[in-house]
Amino acid sequence: MPRYMVERAFKGGLLIPINHQGDAVCQGVVERNSDLGVTWIHSYVTEDKTKTFCLYEAPNAEAIRTVAEANGLPVDQISKVSVLDPYFYY
Amino acid sequence: MAGTAIIDRVAKAGLLEREVPLEVLGRHLVAALTASTGRLVLIGGEAGVGKSALVRAFLTGLPSGPLKLIGACEALSAPRPLGPVLDFSHLIGDEFRALVEAGDQRQRIFTLLADRLRSAPQPHVLVIEDLHWADDATLDLVRFLGRRVGEWRALLIGTYRDDEVGSAHPLRRVLGDLAGIEAVDRLKVSPLSQAAVQQLAAGRAIDSSELYRRTGGNSFFVTEVLAAPDDQVPAKVGDAVLARVSRLSQAAKSVLETAAIIGLTQDLGLLEGLAPSATAVEECLAHGMLTTAGTISAFRHELAREAVLTAMTATRRRRIHAAVLAALERAFRSSDWDAATAGAHEAGVVPEALAILAHHAAAAGDIERVLRYAPAAGHLAVKLAANREARVQFHRALPFAAALGPVRHAELLEAYARVCSVTSQIAEARSAREQALEIRRSIGDPVQVALALSHYGSSLFDSGSKHEAERFVLDAVRLIEKLQESRERASIYQMYAGLRMLDRDAKAALTWARKAVATGTRTGNESAVASAYNTMVGVLTTTERISAARHYHHACVALIDAGSASDMRVTTASAKMMMGSGLGEVHRFLEAEPLLAEAAELSSQHDLDATQHYAVAWRSLCHLYLGRWREAGEAASWLLGRPNATLITRIMAAVALGRLRVRRGDPEAWSVLDLALTQALETDTLQRLAPVRAARAEAALAAGSPGQAIAEARAALPLAVAHRHRWFVGELCYLIFKAGGDADLPDWVDGPFAQQVRGDAAAAARAWQRLGCPFEQARALSEVGTQRALLRALELFQGLGAKPAASAVTERLKALGVRGVPRGPRSATAAHPAGLTVRERQVLALLEQGLQNSEIAERNRVSRRTVENQVGAVLGKLGARTRTEAVAKAYRLGLIDHHDSRGPT
Numbered sequence: 001m002p003r004y005m006v007e008r009a010f011k012g013g014l015l016i017p018i019n020h021q022g023d024a025v026c027q028g029v030v031e032r033n034s035d036l037g038v039t040w041i042h043s044y045v046t047e048d049k050t051k052t053f054c055l056y057e058a059p060n061a062e063a064i065r066t067v068a069e070a071n072g073l074p075v076d077q078i079s080k081v082s083v084l085d086p087y088f089y090y
Numbered sequence: 091m092a093g094t095a096i097i098d099r100v101a102k103a104g105l106l107e108r109e110v111p112l113e114v115l116g117r118h119l120v121a122a123l124t125a126s127t128g129r130l131v132l133i134g135g136e137a138g139v140g141k142s143a144l145v146r147a148f149l150t151g152l153p154s155g156p157l158k159l160i161g162a163c164e165a166l167s168a169p170r171p172l173g174p175v176l177d178f179s180h181l182i183g184d185e186f187r188a189l190v191e192a193g194d195q196r197q198r199i200f201t202l203l204a205d206r207l208r209s210a211p212q213p214h215v216l217v218i219e220d221l222h223w224a225d226d227a228t229l230d231l232v233r234f235l236g237r238r239v240g241e242w243r244a245l246l247i248g249t250y251r252d253d254e255v256g257s258a259h260p261l262r263r264v265l266g267d268l269a270g271i272e273a274v275d276r277l278k279v280s281p282l283s284q285a286a287v288q289q290l291a292a293g294r295a296i297d298s299s300e301l302y303r304r305t306g307g308n309s310f311f312v313t314e315v316l317a318a319p320d321d322q323v324p325a326k327v328g329d330a331v332l333a334r335v336s337r338l339s340q341a342a343k344s345v346l347e348t349a350a351i352i353g354l355t356q357d358l359g360l361l362e363g364l365a366p367s368a369t370a371v372e373e374c375l376a377h378g379m380l381t382t383a384g385t386i387s388a389f390r391h392e393l394a395r396e397a398v399l400t401a402m403t404a405t406r407r408r409r410i411h412a413a414v415l416a417a418l419e420r421a422f423r424s425s426d427w428d429a430a431t432a433g434a435h436e437a438g439v440v441p442e443a444l445a446i447l448a449h450h451a452a453a454a455g456d457i458e459r460v461l462r463y464a465p466a467a468g469h470l471a472v473k474l475a476a477n478r479e480a481r482v483q484f485h486r487a488l489p490f491a492a493a494l495g496p497v498r499h500a501e502l503l504e505a506y507a508r509v510c511s512v513t514s515q516i517a518e519a520r521s522a523r524e525q526a527l528e529i530r531r532s533i534g535d536p537v538q539v540a541l542a543l544s545h546y547g548s549s550l551f552d553s554g555s556k557h558e559a560e561r562f563v564l565d566a567v568r569l570i571e572k573l574q575e576s577r578e579r580a581s582i583y584q585m586y587a588g589l590r591m592l593d594r595d596a597k598a599a600l601t602w603a604r605k606a607v608a609t610g611t612r613t614g615n616e617s618a619v620a621s622a623y624n625t626m627v628g629v630l631t632t633t634e635r636i637s638a639a640r641h642y643h644h645a646c647v648a649l650i651d652a653g654s655a656s657d658m659r660v661t662t663a664s665a666k667m668m669m670g671s672g673l674g675e676v677h678r679f680l681e682a683e684p685l686l687a688e689a690a691e692l693s694s695q696h697d698l699d700a701t702q703h704y705a706v707a708w709r710s711l712c713h714l715y716l717g718r719w720r721e722a723g724e725a726a727s728w729l730l731g732r733p734n735a736t737l738i739t740r741i742m743a744a745v746a747l748g749r750l751r752v753r754r755g756d757p758e759a760w761s762v763l764d765l766a767l768t769q770a771l772e773t774d775t776l777q778r779l780a781p782v783r784a785a786r787a788e789a790a791l792a793a794g795s796p797g798q799a800i801a802e803a804r805a806a807l808p809l810a811v812a813h814r815h816r817w818f819v820g821e822l823c824y825l826i827f828k829a830g831g832d833a834d835l836p837d838w839v840d841g842p843f844a845q846q847v848r849g850d851a852a853a854a855a856r857a858w859q860r861l862g863c864p865f866e867q868a869r870a871l872s873e874v875g876t877q878r879a880l881l882r883a884l885e886l887f888q889g890l891g892a893k894p895a896a897s898a899v900t901e902r903l904k905a906l907g908v909r910g911v912p913r914g915p916r917s918a919t920a921a922h923p924a925g926l927t928v929r930e931r932q933v934l935a936l937l938e939q940g941l942q943n944s945e946i947a948e949r950n951r952v953s954r955r956t957v958e959n960q961v962g963a964v965l966g967k968l969g970a971r972t973r974t975e976a977v978a979k980a981y982r983l984g985l986i987d988h989h990d991s992r993g994p995t
Binding site: 002004015016017021022024025028035059060061062063065066069072075076077078079080 | 270720723724726727731747750751754755756757758891893938974975977978979981
């Protein structure tokens with residue numbers, strides 16, 4: 001399945017508590033994603049937590065946008081990406 | 091012999107680890123009985139894993155109330171259409187059974203069954219086993235019922251081998267169509283765990299971990315190994331079965347082989363009649379190789395039957411097929427068959443038997459009987475719209491069809507070609523039409539030659555050979571005009587008119603359609619008249635003579651509704667689609683969209699996939715232009731995932747998706763637009779090439795390649811000019827103009843694109859607003875260029891999520907020195923902060939702390955009832971089912987203060 005980098009902007013900053021509620025937030029997202037075959041692999045978050053770079057596997061960009069809407073998450077930019085391994089040439 | 095006792099024990103114990111699926115089924119049944127929220131549960135799992143055992147256990151444990159309807163699909167290359175329904179039809183009633191046996195009124199069978207499930211006072215549990223072998227009509231039935239069961243007091247259960255349903259399997263299409271319907275649930279039956287296998291092997295000298303490793307926890311495999319007296323574990327499940335068979339007498343083995351040829355289940359009388367001795371059948375039953383219920387015997391599992399079949403030589407199989415065929419012929423000879431019904435019962439047997447007889451005749455290599463049964467079985471399957479099965483049956487007979495004489499040979503080829511077209515086997519259809527034409531020429535009946543010419547021409551058009559197609563259909567026209575006026579002349583005129591319309595040759599299409607109407611009216615060919623009206627609608631909409639188009643649309647629908655022609659080709663759904671797609675082509679999306687919605691709904695009710703898909707493709711385009719981008723994207727990507735979507739559906743869906751991705755700045759616009767171009771070039775028609783080239787020019791412009799944009803637009807422009815298509819020419823010239831090329835707009839072109847080229851962007855913006863196209867409106871406003879217009883354009887682009895266009899406008903506003911430009915798309919979260927009141931936010935905060943209603947009541951000094959209402963309102967506004975979910979959603983929406991929470995690390 002293709003991989004996509006999804007950039008999101010959170011004006012007030014993204015805050016997910018590290019407790020059972022934070023877990024519920026993430027699991028809710030994961031569950032709704034699975035309806036459309038979308039897999040959230042992981043995210044990178046800027047220090048001020050206003051921007052995230054989220055790596056996804058999905059059938060297409062439309063599926064990412066549909067689940068984003070269901071999850072109430074903003075989408076700034078979607079790019080299709082592949083892995084570049086700097087040590088591949090060794 | 092302890093065989094049966096062991097099997098009993100294992101069968102009971104075999105339901106180890108099935109508590110969860112049994113509970114799910116039970117819950118669905120209770121919901122169906124008490125709340126009339128019926129369910130279709132599709133149970134998947136590998137062969138032998140225990141799907142049927144699960145269903146049997148569930149049915150056994152049922153209270154006596156619900157009526158159980160049970161049917162199974164058969165492992166034949168062309169199974170009886172609606173075979174599983176035949177299994178239980180006697181429980182529904184005599185009228186229903188007669189209908190299914192006659193098997194020629196599919197829609198009536200579907201609706202009668204649906205009526206029964208909906209309105210019978212007694213609830214129903216309907217089971218169809220082994221859907222991976224289902225015929226097309228049964229698959230359509232499952233889809234039909236699955237879409238409706240949500241409001242019935244009924245539980246429908248289907249089982250299938252999920253590891254045999256690849257992406258091109260017909261069942262996959264049905265699973266896809268049913269995905270997302272709330273009333274449809276999927277269950278997976280997993281293999282047994284090692285612990286369960288150990289438990290089953292308890293008390294045996296057998297190595298239970300070896301047993302688990304070899305069988306992979308497959309229930310049937312485990313059962314077979316444990317049923318053998320020695321403690322060896324064979325490598326494959328077939329070996330386990332054959333090890334048991336090897337202990338039978340020669341006579342019993344022969345019975346088992348005959349049983350395997352007959353099928354998973356056998357009529358006991360038939361089997362005994364073919365057995366060398368009565369004791370041989372008894373021996374199979376005593377050893378548990380076959381089981382019985384009433385007058386039916388059966389293998390305990392299809393895997394056992396497969397093992398027996400595989401071990402037989404080809405010669406032996408053929409000999410037994412012949413013996414079974416002879417016995418079945420005697421059994422199935424129609425009792426009420428007489429000369430009067432010879433037409434319907436040409437083969438002299440009851441219709442339900444035709445597919446089975448054809449199957450055995452083909453396997454026995456009995457050419458005479460293949461020719462007797464296979465074409466008749468094919469015609470019956472056509473009546474049930476089991477088109478795939480019909481194709482197999484006709485195909486079976488074709489190699490020997492010369493023996494039927496030229497007329498019946500040609501008819502068989504024509505019937506085969508028709509089902510090939512319906513099932514999108516375009517090349518096969520063309521080749522059959524070509525052979526049919528050759529035979530019709532050798533016979534020499536000129537009317538039939540003319541019809542064969544026109545059909546061959548149409549098949550050429552379907553495979554993309556436009557010019558050759560034209561030549562053959564014109565030959566047909568010339569030939570039929572030399573003959574006395576006939577119904578066939580009207581049909582041929584209509585076919586030619588249709589070709590001209592599809593090529594957007596308005597004048598010729600109208601002329602020939604009018605001739606078809608006149609001839610059809612005089613000769614009583616209402617089907618040709620209705621089709622000709624529909625062709626006229628196609629011409630009149632795309633040339634923007636809308637009120638005339640509406641007139642002929644109503645005339646067409648009135649003829650269909652009158653229902654006097656049995657050979658009516660055009661349906662209400664396809665008429666609405668013609669009107670809707672025609673309006674869409676001239677950018678009247680507001681009017682087109684409701685017609686296309688109706689067309690999609692009607693065709694889905696009648697399971698006309700090709701019509702439904704094309705309507706959805708056009709609807710996706712409407713959504714795109716009308717600014718409903720999520721709907722557009724979902725519909726278009728859904729269509730491109732349908733393996734059976736037709737060429738023209740794929741093209742229009744790819745145009746919608748490509749444009750959407752370009753406008754959103756999403757990846758993979760070019761991959762779909764490249765696909766669209768390849769396919770549009772295949773059709774070589776204006777109505778595909780112009781939209782595809784325009785979409786590609788827009789994509790090139792967005793990518794900053796004006797040279798390519800000009801080249802793309804110019805590639806379709808001459809064709810559009812030659813057809814004097816105002817919208818296509820307008821848009822292509824506009825795109826060339828935007829790319830800085832010399833647009834050279836013809837003076838007969840008007841409309842908003844022309845206004846933009848001629849420099850009146852403000853008027854164009856107003857026109858686009860009237861047409862309901864916000865992206866086009868914003869694009870025109872950005873060309874107006876005043877600060878006010880730019881701010882409005884930005885607002886529209888941001889509302890749509892058109893990021894690249896919005897960024898471009900933002901840059902221009904900044905260059906103008908405008909301050910406080912709204913940044914970035916306003917996310918759904920910002921626009922809809924769930925609309926909670928101050929009090930509800932307070933309650934939410936307390937929910938987050940994990941307080942119960944009584945505690946909240948105490949703290950806020952209000953009654954518990956008030957708190958219950960407030961909590962209910964919070965859940966409702968957040969669309970949450972539970973308190974935890976509400977809190978989780980509130981975090982995402984930023985509705986809860988984060989003073990005590992940490993961010994991710």
